[in-house]
Amino acid sequence: MAYSLEDIFVVAVSSRALFDLTEENRIFQLEGLEKYSSHQLEHESKTLKPGIAFSLVKALLHLNKHSESKRLIEVVVMSRNNADTSLRIFNSIQNYELDITRAALTSGRPLATYLEAFKVDLFLSADEIDVQDAVNAGVAAGLVFESESSYDEDKTDTIKIAFDGDAVLFSDESEKIYQSKGLDAFIEHEKLNVDIPLPEGPFAKMLKHLSFIQKQFPAESNPIRTALVTARNSPAHERVILTLRAWGVRIDEAFFLGGISKGSVLKAFGAHIFFDDQETHLNNSAKVVPSFKVLPKQQKSSNE
Numbered sequence: 063m064a065y066s067l068e069d070i071f072v073v074a075v076s077s078r079a080l081f082d083l084t085e086e087n088r089i090f091q092l093e094g095l096e097k098y099s100s101h102q103l104e105h106e107s108k109t110l111k112p113g114i115a116f117s118l119v120k121a122l123l124h125l126n127k128h129s130e131s132k133r134l135i136e137v138v139v140m141s142r143n144n145a146d147t148s149l150r151i152f153n154s155i156q157n158y159e160l161d162i163t164r165a166a167l168t169s170g171r172p173l174a175t176y177l178e179a180f181k182v183d184l185f186l187s188a189d190e191i192d193v194q195d196a197v198n199a200g201v202a203a204g205l206v207f208e209s210e211s212s213y214d215e216d217k218t219d220t221i222k223i224a225f226d227g228d229a230v231l232f233s234d235e236s237e238k239i240y241q242s243k244g245l246d247a248f249i250e251h252e253k254l255n256v257d258i259p260l261p262e263g264p265f266a267k268m269l270k271h272l273s274f275i276q277k278q279f280p281a282e283s284n285p286i287r288t289a290l291v292t293a294r295n296s297p298a299h300e301r302v303i304l305t306l307r308a309w310g311v312r313i314d315e316a317f318f319l320g321g322i323s324k325g326s327v328l329k330a331f332g333a334h335i336f337f338d339d340q341e342t343h344l345n346n347s348a349k350v351v352p353s354f355k356v357l358p359k360q361q362k363s364s365n366e
Contacts, residue, residue: 114213225288
C-alpha cells in the first residue's frame with residue numbers, strides 16, 4: 063500500500079532555508095553552475111551549518127516522538143539542485159540525525175509544480191520566485207528574511223510559531239483600508255463589522271491544521287504553542303478574537319501591540335519562526351527570532 067500524506071502536516075523546505083549555503087550561493091551567482099557543482103562535490107563530506115529554518119524543522123520532527131500511532135509531521139527537502147550536487151545536503155541531514163527521507167530535486171526547474179504532489183502545507187525557501195509561485199498556487203509560503211543574527215538550534219521540547227494578523231492569518235482587506243484611508247477609518251470599519259469573521263489569509267489553513275494537532279495532546283503538556291503578534295489594539299482586537307472563535311481555532315498567546323516593537327515580545331515568546339508581511343516589522347523581529355516574509359498573491363492579468 064502506498065504511503066499516504068493525507069492528514070499529515072507536510073513542510074517543504076529548500077536546502078538554502080534548512081542549511082547555511084551563503085558561500086555556495088555566492089559561488090553560484092558569481093561564478094556559475096559549473097563552479098558551484100565542483101565546490102559541492104569537493105566539500106561533499108563537510109557538514110553544512112544550520113540555516114534559518116533548521117531549528118523549526120528539528121523541533122517539528124521531534125513532534126513525531128509524541129505520537130505512538132502515526133506520524134504527525136513530514137518534512138520534504140525541495141531544491142533546484144540536481145541529485146549529484148545534492149549529496150552533500152543528504153550527508154548533512156544524516157549527520158544531524160534529522161528524520162528526513164523525501165526530496166524533490168528538479169535541476170533548475172520550478173518547484174511549485176510539485177507542491178500539490180507532496181500535499182505541502184507550508185513551504186519555506188530563500189528563493190523569492192519559488193515562494194511567489196507557491197503563494198500563487200495557494201500554499202502557505204515564507205521567504206527567508208536575511209539577518210546577521212544567530213539563533214538557538216536546540217529548542218525542541220515545545221514548538222513555538224508566531225503569526226502576524228492582517229495579510230497573514232487574515233486577508234489584507236482591513237489592512238488596505240488602514241493604508242488607504244487611515245487609522246480612524248480602519249477602526250470604524252472593524253467596529254461596524256465586528257460580528258463578521260475576517261476572511262481567511264494565506265496562513266489560516268496552516269493555523270487550523272496546527273490547532274487540530276494540538277487537540278490531540280493535553281493542554282497542560284502540549285508540544286505546540288502558537289501566538290498572534292499584531293499591531294492591532296483595542297477596539298480592533300475584538301473582531302480578531304471572534305474570528306478565531308468562529309474558526310474553532312485555539313491560539314495560545316495573543317499580543318495586540320498598537321505600534322509597540324514586535325521583536326521584544328517575540329524574543330520573550332521564544333518563537334522558532336515568525337511570519338509577517340511587512341519589512342518594517344521583519345527588520346526588527348529578524349534580530350531575535352527566525353523570520354519569514356509573507357508575499358501577497360499575484361493576480362493574473364486579464365490577457366493571460
